[in-house]
Amino acid sequence: MAEEIQKFKVTIDGITIDVDPGTTILNAARQIGGEIVPPAMCYYSKLEGSGGKCRTCLVKVSKGSEKDPRPMPKLVASCRTTVMDGMEVLNITAPEVVEARKAVVEMLLINHPLDCPVCDQAGECKLQDLGYEHGALQQRYEFERRTFERIDIGDKIQLHMNRCILCYRCVFVANQLTEKREHGILNRGDHAEISTFIHQALDHDFIGNVIDVCPVGALTDKTFRFKNRVWFTKPVNAHCNCSKCSGKVTLWYKGTDVIRVTARKDEFDEVEEFICNECRFERKHTDDWVLEEPTKVSDQSVIASNHYEAFNPPAVIKNDPQLKEANVEQLARSEKLK
């Protein structure tokens, strides 16, 4: 018999789970799922070394471990802190965590142009979600925001630094998926910017993935820019025989046209398998692809909003308790779509 691996018991917001040693708090929370998963703007499980920077995933460790029950003195970045046996973590149940997260969101937004109405990322933007969740109604920042010129990095990708939150994800993509390191951070502090080596074009088969990993609208697909709003499109999973990548993608349909191709993303908005530029930018016809099924979209997402017909229950269902019980789900949905 194989030796049983020692599991660590960790409790997050009162929910206990056994995880492998070396798991981070964030990943343990993702195994539990639901509302207690801390948001992550910079951490990306597929990119080595990412995380720890945006500070939106801060959590409070109220008990260090079974051996050393002292709480950790400061809030810790859950994406980079590994669990200990018997650790107790507070996320949404600790007021200071919620407050700190709100502060981080406010800080992330002070230099953000808030141009969501014209931003291609709107509707699938993590910063937009976070701002909606935590943001106050009014901004307290009253000074000029930092601005940059837009740059084309390569013929298919545009960099709009104004929207960037410096999560470094694209830098990790460029470092880890491509051979040449031509893409990084210039300057420091609030004048730091993502850039390429003296405006060099990024030219590599997998560089298009920087668009998918960008949590905001700083890196956009030039073949899709201003074509449509994501909530008017319908995502469909498809695949093809690609010699360079797995060929597993999501096609975004508007009517019968494929207007965008992206990699498939999981429930935490992370790319499942990176795709090549040819799949992303060149194959924009249905005949290039073998369709599988509609992409599952969370009903919380704005993308889902156009894909459900409003459900109008006949009056009889509303009155009869038995029928009411049988149609609980539909009734809840019709409440939500009202």
Added chain:
Amino acid sequence: MGRKLLLEHINVPGINTLAVYREKGGYRAVEKALKSMSPEDVVEEVKKSGLRGRGGAGFPTGMKWSFLAKPEGVPRYLVCNGDESEPGTFKDRYLMTYIPHALIEGMIVSSYALGANTSYIYIRGEMMPQIRIMEKAIEEAKAAGYLGKNILGTGYDLEIYVQPGGGAYICGEETALLESLEGKRGNPRIKPPFPAVAGLYNCPTVVNNVESIAATVPIVNDGGEEYAKIGIERSTGTKLISASGNLVKPGVYEIEMGLPVEEFIYSDEYCGGIANGKRLKAVVAGGSSVPILPANLITHTINGNPRLMTYESLADGGFVSGTAMGSGGFIAFDEDQCIVRNTYNYTRFYRHESCGQCSPCREGTGWMEKILYKIEHGHGSMEDVDLLWEIQRKIEGNTICPLGDAAAWPVAAAIRHFRDEFEWHILHPQEAQQRNYGLAHYADPLVPVTE
């Protein structure tokens, strides 16, 4: 007259050369440690001495050394942090300029104690003359057989290299320093793992301040217990203080721990009082990052006891009425200085030096600077002061490295102790452009705390 351990021979002509340094008893510690002590003995002496890190945090050096992981077959490194760039601190530069061999001797002793065969001195890039001085001193020591292979016939090998810094304040943070030393962008690493486990090139590493390393020389020479006799409580030995600001005699002083702050400022042996017959308004006791205190709180603690130059006494009262020893950058402000302007200046510095990795520090420092600029230039409102307080509270403790805290504390302390002056700036914008708030009540004797 206080005892001097590091700067005893500072006025001897030619003390920067190996010959004179040895004449004055230099390199005795190397001979003693390498020939008659085991590495563990040296660590034990340093532990006994109670030496605390002189770079700012005040972490016990002996304990730091004992945390160093010692896996088989992996090299260990000692890195000397000479990236002194805290505004108000210039003690390490002084030490390296005038007695470079004290640092090299300390490096040899410390490297021996830690079992490091390669050690680095990371010196701030702007201090090119000091880099040249250290390089020359290393040459001299090597020629005399104190460095290289088989030092003094004991079989111990050590090479010391000098590395010019990357030109950023953040490179003084130990993990950013290691990144920079490896040739990368000086961004602080996310801890854990700590450098004692995975530091330079992923090997166990100890990073110590210049002064801490130099202080191991008298510890080895006279024994840890002898060193611990100087000073009081957990603050032992002597400390270099770089005094600046409106003082009669600014400069670097070696003090015994436990010297009253009042004596340090006013006695002729040290700073000689406030320049031009002015009165003291405020003091930043340990480099720009530590909380600023008004004159009445720096000379006496909130309980009315005289404040002493020790880690404990300076920190007495916590954030409410205390400050910190920090790196020993003692900045005095006389009655003509404007605290708002000074706070703005510090914040401008931190904004410029923030590495931009984590959001609260990157965005928050810039935000604070803009608000302080607004207040200083007569456009502030009362809400701005509260907002400033709120922002600094949100930065503190939420960042990867202590730069966020260092940016938040001066603002917090300035608002806590000098709120009147901020409000005066806001209510009298015209007047604030033409004159300063003056001493006000900041030097009034403290009202005794009544239970």
